Amino acid sequence: MKQSALSVTLSLALVCTTLAAQPAVNASNVNEGSSSAKHVEGTISDKMVTQAKVKEARMHAKALGGALKAKLQQAIQSGGLEAGVNECQIAAGPIAETLSQNGWTVGRTALKVRNPDNAPDSWEREQLVLFSQLLSTETQDNANPKRPIETYQYNSESGEFRYMMAIEQGQVCMACHGGSITPSVKQTILKHYPNDQATGFELGDLRGAFTLSYTPKSSL
Template sequence: MNKPLLAGSALALAAAVGTTSMVAMATTQEDADQAQQLIKEFATTLQGELKGALKEGGPVNAVSVCEEKAPAIATNLSEQSGWDVGRTSLKTRNAARNTPDEWERNVLEQFESRKANGESPKGMSYASVVDTDDGKVYRYMQAIPTQQVCLACHGKDLPPDLVEAIDKAYPEDEARGYSVGDIRGAFTLSKPL
């Protein structure tokens, strides 16, 4: 059974489903809080690396930082926390690492629909408990809004040397053409319950 839970609404949902579910909902609220903390750490660390790379050598330099550092940050956080931490998008840059599974694709499409209905992507999230062959898994996603700095490598008009560097690092890149405020993708986290 797939129980949707908008982050921050665990108590209201627990009240709606009854007392027997209150413990489970409180647990998922704790999970949501942990997921948000991991996302904050991931985003802060990656942004620091990217800002340093941009300052040191411009967007072309940032491509290699993103290619090497982003997966390393995700792996490190996963190993330290016991969560599976990553990023995904409907338009991936690295299809081998970031292609969404069916659940993630549905959530990303839901995010796009919510944005189309006027909701800001900033802080937009979704969580649910999913039954798998290995037991229950808590899954959490948070949208990544496109900011001005993102356009240096994900915008519409990229300089030829940058296009060459991106094409070399990511031959199947689809992550271009964004504008400020678009949903660039999402952080995606999961852990067994």
């Protein structure tokens, strides 16, 4: 699809060249940072629309994260990690679908996926690479990147908006995404996801991202 000249795109080049000075792929940095302001073309109203959409997107990402966490905890409490694996497989899709309303589509993606349906497209892949650079200790000079680690793209011609928020590997994730997974859990995972790539993560690694898109009703 043709990219609008007005689209507010946090491009790969922009972030790479400003990575040292601005250690966060962060919407607020883009909007406020004068050093990057020249890269953000578009009218004032484009920027206002973008800011509003970023807020909405954060809300939807939090809702999806909260719902998945609650479901996972429930399943683990009632039937252990294996139940969590089953439950997650059964529930992640429908939960995301329920929360995809009013032009929004919400989901999760990663560079290394468990469910092949979550594989990133090319834009998502680029953003994930940037997120992982931000979180890797080698490129992380001093300060921690500002949270949430997020990025977005707005096409003012089509009204289409895309947003991603990094998901970091936490302690509770180790049992199913870490380096030493209990054999019975591993077995259950492989039964449902024979091509599982989503293991071997360390604490604080980029596990994946929430990925959201908004398409205006008129173009649906």
